[in-house]
Amino acid sequence: MKLTDLQKDSLRFVANLQAYMRKNSIDVFFVAELPNVRYLTTFTGTSGFCLVFRDSACFLTDFRYKTQASHQVASCETVIYSGNLFEFIGKKFFRKSRQVSIGIEDTVSVGMFAEMQEKVGGCQFVRTSQVLEKLAAVKTKAEVARIRQACAISSTALDVLVQEDWRGKTETELAAMLEFNQKIIGASGTSFETIVASGVRGAMPHGVASGKEVDAGDFVTIDFGCLYDGYASDITRTFLTGLKSKPELMKIYGVVRDAQSKGIAAARAGIKANKVDKAARDYIDRKGYGKYFGHGTGHGVGLRIHELPRVSRVSEDVLEEGNVITIEPGIYIPRLGGVRIEDDFLVTKDGVEQLSHFSKEADYYISAYGRH
Ligand SMILES: [Mn+2]
Structure with a gap:
């Protein structure tokens, strides 16, 4: 089997987890969350688990995914199980109930954990938090290439959307058009539910698209993204529909754009992430809008949107x-x-590289509503 770049990376990801296990005296690590399973194996199906040992790794799935796993999973030995997962695991891997420590993430459900305790006897469970997420925070070249492509698809899809006629369209319709554009260009889906918040609804940071019609003079915030080969993009732009928007909104547009620039200028490897937040937040504070900026300045993006x-x-x-x-x-x-x-950025030694590209001009308005 000739490995893809992501499959080659997955071998390294498993090795990185094993290094963590050795350092923390964990004998076995149980991985149940699908994005983490995908990270370790490249497996894209909807049911699968990893059981990582110090010197080997198993991927467990059921017969529906036998063929798919044989094509995708290079970093683990695939084991097809039937019946109850934990009964199977208990019999196959922990029959001689010697004292082993099993690392288990705190995102595993209470029900699953109780079942595992009951059926995989003689083990000591070690509760861990965000172990895979911490490893996954640093992206490989292959991963960045996917995110870059997801960003390119999203920008192109938005470019197509702004040239379409928005008059009489609801937020939901605009969201659907944007999502359609992304898929036609090569996305496998959206990375989260598309936000289209127009007019007063724009005051809701997470105003998912509604049945409201977009009116001339509205500011419209569109926050959206797609998935390309599993990796997400996440872009937001606020548009002016026509020329009659309120002067206060025109003013805050400039403040937000400049606050983003302050954040971008502050970001580089080696500094605390809260410095990037501070750079953007202090600027908005100085302009008198501090109390209207209630969320964090950003987040990591990868196989998950957050x-x-x-x-x-x-x-x-x-x-x-x-x-x-x-x-x-x-x-x-x-x-x-x-x-x-x-926008989305790759952190580098001296700064950041912007991965998503789309105009940020305040007068970038939707042409269907008239020109200057
Ligand atoms: Mn975001």
């Missing part, structure tokens, strides 16, 4: 070369509207 590192006031994460983060300040004023601008 990953480490956190880019917020309370984050203790230190930026590393290879992190992919968003920088997305916003201002939301109740009963008036909101503005957010978001």
Whole structure:
């Protein structure tokens, strides 16, 4: 089997987890969350688990995925199980109930954990938190290439959308058109539910598209992304529909855009992520809108839309070369509207490389509503 670049990486990811296990005296690591399973194996199906030992690794799935796993999984030995997973694991791997320590993530459900305790006897469970997420925060070249492509698809899809006629369209219709464009261009799906928040709805940072019609003079915030080969993009732009928008919104548009630039200028490997948040937040504070910026400045992006590192006031994460983060300040004023601008960035030694590209001009308005 000739391995793809991601499959080659997955061998390294398993080895990195094994190094963590040795350092933390964990004999076996149980991985149940699908994005983590995918990270370790490249497996894209909807049912599968990893059991990683110090010197080997197993991928467990059922007969539906036998063929798929044989094509995708290079980093683990695939084991097809039937019946109860933990009964199977208990019999196959832990028959001689010697004392072993099993690392288990705190995201495993209470029900699953209880079942595992009951059926995999004689083991000591070690509760861990975000072990895989911490490893996955630093992206490989192959992963960055996927995120870059997801960003390119999203920008192109948005470019097509702004040339279409928005008049009489609801937020939901615009969201559907954007999602359609992304899929036609090569995305496998959206990376999260598309946000289209127009007019006063723009004051809701996560205003998922509604049945409201977009009106001339509205500011429209579109926060969206797609998946390419499993990896996500996450972009936000706020558009002016026509020329009659309120002067206060035009002003905050400039503040948000400049706050994003401050965040971008602050970001580089070796600094605390909260410094990026501070750079953007202090600027918005100075302009008098601090109380209208209530969320963090950004987050990591990868197989999940929200990953480490956190880019917020309370984050203790230190930026590393290879992190992919968003920088997305916003201002939301109740009963008036909101503005957010978001792009995705690769953290480098001296700064960041912007992965998503789309105009941030304040006068980038939707042409269907008339020209200057
Ligand atoms: Mn985001």
